[in-house]
Amino acid sequence: MTNASIRPRANRRRRIAIVSSIAAALGLIFPIATSSYYAWRSAREAQELRLELVASKVAERARIALVQANAALEGLAASDDTPCSAEHIALMRRFTLNTLSVEEIGYMDGSQVRCTTWADSYFDEPARGADFVLNGDVQAFVGMHSHIPGSAPMLGLRKNHYLVLVNAERFTDITVPAGVQLAFLRSGSPVLSHTRDMPEDMLTQVAGGKTPIDEDGHLLRKVDFDGWSAVAIGPSESRSEIGLQLELLLPVGLLSAAIALVLVVKLSRRRLSPLAELRLALRRKEFLMHYQPIVNLTNGRLHGVEALIRWQRPDGDTVRPDLFIPLAEEHGVISDITAVVFKMVAADLRDVLRAHPQLHVSINLSAQDITDPNALKTLRAQLEAAGIKPAQVWLEVTERGCVAVGVAADSTLAQARAAGYQVAIDDFGTGYCGLQYLQKLPLDTIKIDRSFVQTVATDSVTSVVLPHIIQMSHSLQLSIVAEGVETQAQADYLQQSGVQYAQGWLFSKALPLHELKQYVERDAAMK
């Protein structure tokens, strides 16, 4: 078995490094880009709102002016003064002065202007037909002029004999934010009114019903009513506005980036940890079982096997269980490993154990397994499915494990024995477990730790302990398995001291399943 460490392999480390770098870069870029985008969006939305607001203002002004002009036309129609009499002209003047949007009123006879508000001056009558008709009976003429030379283009509205001139320029004559242009029009008719410095091409586009937005960095907002349109056009967003929004949003973006970075570092460290490797190995099913023969010292025949887990990494390296089992115990992963062991043992040994009922398999349990109420249930389910009798299964618990879980060990081990399993205490002698405590535990077998076996025929201080352990086990009527027997001298000594069973390299190392099966066949062939 090679002694591979539990570090992630180079290519996985590389993969984690690449993924982490990408995640870190995204973690940095994303919040900053998002806050910049939102700064731009908010600036744009603020501009859209501003344009909407001024367009609404224009629409409102125009709507009021048109309502007033209409009211003047209605009021004049109700007059029964003699047309163009002094009273009649005075009436027209009153209407002109009282109606803010109306600049001048004319009394028409057919297409002729007979008199106007200012009786001695006449505006030119419309030389052509109406540009459009409003409310079914009001003819509208675009581009008329009052009697004042060089006056602004007016909108003429005629109903029956009266024609009022409305100064449409007033609609767009409002204070606007820098760079904003306004226009007022009726679809299909020339632009009635627009801001003075509106570029010609923009005017043409607006008149053509086009929306000159975005491509040239402009936004357009339109407010429609009764077939009229008030249009506001402005730069899509201002740099200073974006800067302002960025000042608000960027700190949030930077904070999120910092949090994301810390998370990525933490996560990648966790993914690079031995525990993450262990969990990954469980998911990838990188575990298998080896089996070490336990022999009868009297005749050298096979008595049973100890199931020993192996972690085979994808590159062929094997990790020793005494490296990863403590890690699994420490982080609560051991019950998952034990469940995997139960499953693999049942699948591996079903044929061997059914064909050789005198053999048993010894399975290691950790302290947590002893307190886990599911452990025995899982084991029973696996064994029943494989047709293996509980009597052929030994459960090994370490002395340290029993001491650690205390009273719980008593009841679990008692339950296990009641269910037909044999219970062995593993690594005996290493766990400071007093005789008194040992007496209370429901045990069948003691496994003497390798460290004591190795003292046979040496001057080691601990060499005196071995005979005591053997003697104590005899007095408690426990069977004994000696672990780690490497020499014939050790085997001879143990046998002469009354130890019945042993395992160790003298007899066999832990074997993969197919080699164990050959071993079992050879043993069965021995007479």
Ligand SMILES: Nc1nc2c(ncn2[C@@H]2O[C@@H]3COP(=O)(O)O[C@H]4[C@@H](O)[C@H](n5cnc6c(=O)[nH]c(N)nc65)O[C@@H]4COP(=O)(O)O[C@H]3[C@H]2O)c(=O)[nH]1
């Ligand atoms: N130097 C020497 N060593 C010998 C000799 N004969 C056997 N060994 C080794 O001694 C260990 C015996 O197992 P353990 O005391 O139960 O000690 C086991 C056991 O505590 C734990 N372990 C192994 N498999 C499992 C398992 O499935 N579940 C749990 N919970 N623990 C396991 O890991 C420990 C180490 O297992 P392994 O590395 O397989 O090491 C095994 C075995 O390979 C020998 O003659 N000389």
